[in-house]
Amino acid sequence: MDVRSQMSMVFHLDKCIGCHTCSIACKNIWTDRKGAEYMWWNNVETKPGTGYPSKWEDQDIYKGGWENKNGDISLKGAGKLRGLMNIFHNPHLPVIDDYYEPFTYKYLDLIESPARDDQPTARPVSLITGKPIDIKSGPNWDDDLSGTPDYARKDPNLQNLSPAEQEAMFQLERMAFFYLPRICNHCLNPACVASCPSGAIYKRGEDGIVLINQEVCRAWRMCVTACPYKKSYFNWSSGKSEKCILCYPRIEAGLAPACMHSCVGRIRYLGVVLYDADRIHEAASADESDLVDSQLDIIMDPFDPEVIASAKKNGIADSTIKAAQDSPTYKFVKVWGLALPLHPEFRTLPMLFYVPPLLPVMASLKEVDNKAQAEKMDPMAKNWNDSWLYDTSTEELWGTIERARFPLKYLASLFTAGDEEKVKHVLKKLMAVRIYRRGKTVGDIDEEKVNKVMHDTGLTPEEAEQIYYLTALAKFDDRFVIPASHREQSIEMLDFTGDAKGTTGFGFKESPVRGA
Amino acid sequence: MNILNTFLFVILPYLALVIFLIGTIYRYRYVKFQISSLSSEFLEGKKLFWGSVPFHWGIVFLFFGHLIAFLIPQSVLIWNSHPVRLLVLEVAAFAFGLSMLVGLINLIFRRSTNDRIRVVSTWMDYVVEGLLVAQVILGLWVAIEYRWGSSWFASSLTPYLWSIFLLEPKIDVVLAMPLVIQLHIIGAYLIVLSFPFSRLMHALVAPVDYIWRPYQRVIWNWNKEKVRSTATKWTIHRPKNT
Incomplete structure (x- = not known):
């Protein structure tokens, strides 16, 4: 057992309102630079949709991640032989147009244009060439299902759905979507x-934060191909790859990363998990159907004395072990089993977990006869012919999940490598907490029914209360449990204090200028 | 004429070698951020294929060919002792030369016609491409005009190159050579000279160690197990993230 500590995250998709505040917070701090304009270390996608870069989930195109060949894993589009043979030209490298060409507008023309018969316009210009361009795409071009025929319908996750199921998803009355915020998964x-x-x-x-040493990167470009989540970006100006750094300067200071701190919906949780590094390879090589379980299996119980002893032996600080015990991630992922990894079939063992959305999955539509209602209305009143109604009743306990408006197959394709039962199990648990709380606060659900849902999902009232608390009420310090990195000692990570003292503020740092 | 010859075949090589050594080491140690292959594939990927691939395979083969003829000339002479093998070597080398030339022309054309690539081009890129194009054309010319270079290079030019490295330059053989070959030699020195000032640097940091390195890399700021042990002697601890 080789116990290590990992900064791990949970995003609660039911709470995401798709406001993109996280993306902006990240952009303003890290990627508002030449060569990085197109990069969104944090982005929020509308699902179904093709995402960013377009169709990133389709590894037949991008060749990202690992594949299991006869029980052993190898990189799909890179690796020692393939990477070095393709070093002069990487056939699977996405190009800027797969993301979008960054642009701005010539705002000054609005002010400096001489008096003319027509209104002056601010033409869009490329941030790469500086020349006028026709904008073809931009960040969140397919936000909220805009351009559905071109984007949402080409979502790679729809491949597993039958044509009828796909059609049902895109009927105007039934259209549904949710948001998928994505950052680097800081994989194991x-x-x-x-x-x-x-x-x-x-x-x-x-x-466990994954970083790129900018001084060693030589623009061989293989990471862009290899990352199946396309979260390693190539800076076309500096000739270096860059990626999300999980705001490690903030984490070292005990602050939450900018995207998490600024999250309006408070969907993000950050905490430590302890894992067994000896079993990484084994977990990543598991059969596709076992991938989720094998990944969760190497996350260890921070209360187990054996694990604690092993962690201490590995030099993990007591404060970190305490943080692992209080970790919201550990609770969501392991204790309650509510959070799932995104695309486990890529076999990178991502350390960012998602609580799948209950809505819009649950609210199924019912066709109702509202003629009787219409007749009661004033003849002057506008009579809406809409005969569809959201069924949010609790008459049938699991009916809405069994006949979900959003095909569970779709969610399974995202979070469980196709296992619908696992997704259903998580959704039932989330529903059970709602029914439990509704019985308690509204009181219109009888106790027998409440007890039945709790029994069906194996939840205790205490657990349901805890889930409710961490989902709906959690304060800042509950959502972000960041162990001390002992800031007072952090200088020792870089320098010997005996040498460094008295030199603060002197000396020069190399500026990141593109080389010849 | 004598002064010029001395400059071109004695002073220039030493100048080039000294600047190459000091320049590349300085750059590797102090401006490491600026060492990159500066790939522009991200901005334009399709045309690059027809430039980068033939160019690189061509130059890699030719570089190692010249290197072997310089380091172990005997091996080339033994190989060439059989006429068929000599022919195979010469034809292969010529083919790689052509491949390099075609690739280079495609690269220069792409660099000068594509708006996006022009933005990420420096004047040094054009200088380097110009030098390489001149060098490969001269090389092909030599191969046609002064046949069986692999043999006479190993027997005649290698001693001259060795004399440079042994610090007792003998340039008689070079002076007797035709102008085209002399220009090819001067071109080589200029390319060596341009290394520290150009993107050619990336050839020196070719990722050879990737072959034997384990796939995953974990870096610890310090060995916590060791640091916490009372048995460990107190030392100046200077971890480096490299």
């Missing part, structure tokens, strides 16, 4: 690290 088996020929990408031992 990162494909980007494995694919980097120069060895510039590494996982920090202390907290």
Whole structure:
């Protein structure tokens, strides 16, 4: 047993309102630079949709992640042989047009244009060439299902659905979507690290954050291909790859990452999990149907004395072990089993977990006869012919899940490598908490029914209360449990204090200027 | 004429080598951020294929060919002792030369016609491409005009190159060579000279160690197990993230 600590995240998709505040917070701090304009280390996608870069989930195109060949895993589009043979031209590298060409507008023309018969306009210009362009795409071009025929219908996750099921999803009355915020998953088996020929990408031992050493990166571009989530970006100006750094300077100071801190819906949770590094390879090589379980299996119980002893032996600080015990991630992922990894079939063991959305999945539509209602109305009144009604009743306990408005197959394709039962199980648990709380606060559900749902899903009232608390009421310190990195000692990570003292503020840092 | 010859075949090589050594080491140690292959595939990927791939495979083969003829000339002479093998070597080398030339022309054309690529081009990129194009054309010319270079290079030019490295330059052989070959030699020195000032740097950091490195890399700021042990002696601890 080789116990290590990992900064791990949970995003609660039911709470995401798709406001993109996280993306902006991240952009303003990290990627508002030349060459990085197109990068969104944090982005929020509308699902169904093709995402960013377009169709990133389709590994037949991008060749990201690992594949299991005869029980052993290898990189799908990179690796030692393939990476070095393709080093002069990487056939699977996405190009800027797969994301979008960054642009701005010539605002000054609005002010400086001489008096003319027509209104002056601010033409869009490319942020790469500086020349006028016709904007073809931009960040969140398919937000809220806009351009559905071109985007949402081409979602790679729809491949497993029958044509009838797909059609049902896109009937105007039945259209439904949810948001999928994405950052780097800081995987346990990162494909980007494995694919980097120069060895510039590494996982920090202390907290598992995956970083790219900008001084060692040589633009061999393999990480962009290898990351199945397309969260390693190529800076076209500096000639270096960049990625989400989980705001490690903030985490070291005990602050939540900018995207999480600014989250309006408070959907984000950050905490430590302890895992067994000896079993990473084994977990990543599991059969596709076992992938979720095998990944969760190497996350260890921070209360187990044996695990604690092993963690201490590995030099994990007591404060970190305490943080692992209080970790909201551990609760969501392991204790309650409510959070699932995104696309486990990529086999990178992502450490960002998602609580799948109950809505819009649950609210199924019922056709109702509202003639009687219409007749009661004043003849002057506008009579809406709409005969559809959301069924949010609790008459049938699991009916809405069994006949979900959103095909569970779709969610299964995202979160469980196709296992619908697992998704259903999580959704039932989430529903059970709602029924339990409704019985308690509204009181229109009798106790027998409440007890039945609790029994069906194996929840205790205490657990339901805890889930409710961490979902709906959790305060800042409940959502972000960040162990001390001992800021007072942090200088020791870089320098010997005896040498460094008295030099603060002197010396120069190399400025990140593109080389010749 | 004598002064010029001395400059071109004695002073220039030493100048190039010294600047190459100091420049590349300085750059590797102090401006590491600026060492990159500066790939532009992200901005334009399709045309690059027809430039980068033939160019790189061509130059890699030719570089190692020249290197072997310089380091172990005997091996080339032994190989060439059989006429068929000599022919195979010469034809292969010529093919790689052509491949390099075609690739380079495609690269220069792409660089100068694509708006996006022009934005990420420096004047040094054009200088390097110009030098390489001149060098490969001269090389092909030599191969046609002064046949069986693999043999006479190993027997005549290698001693000259060795004399440079042994610090007792003998340039008689070079002076007797035709102008085209002399220009090819000068071109080589200029390319060596341009390394520290151009993107050629990336050839020096080719990721060879990737072959034997384990796939995953985990870096610890310190070895916590060791640091916490009372048995460990107190030392100046200077971890580096490299």
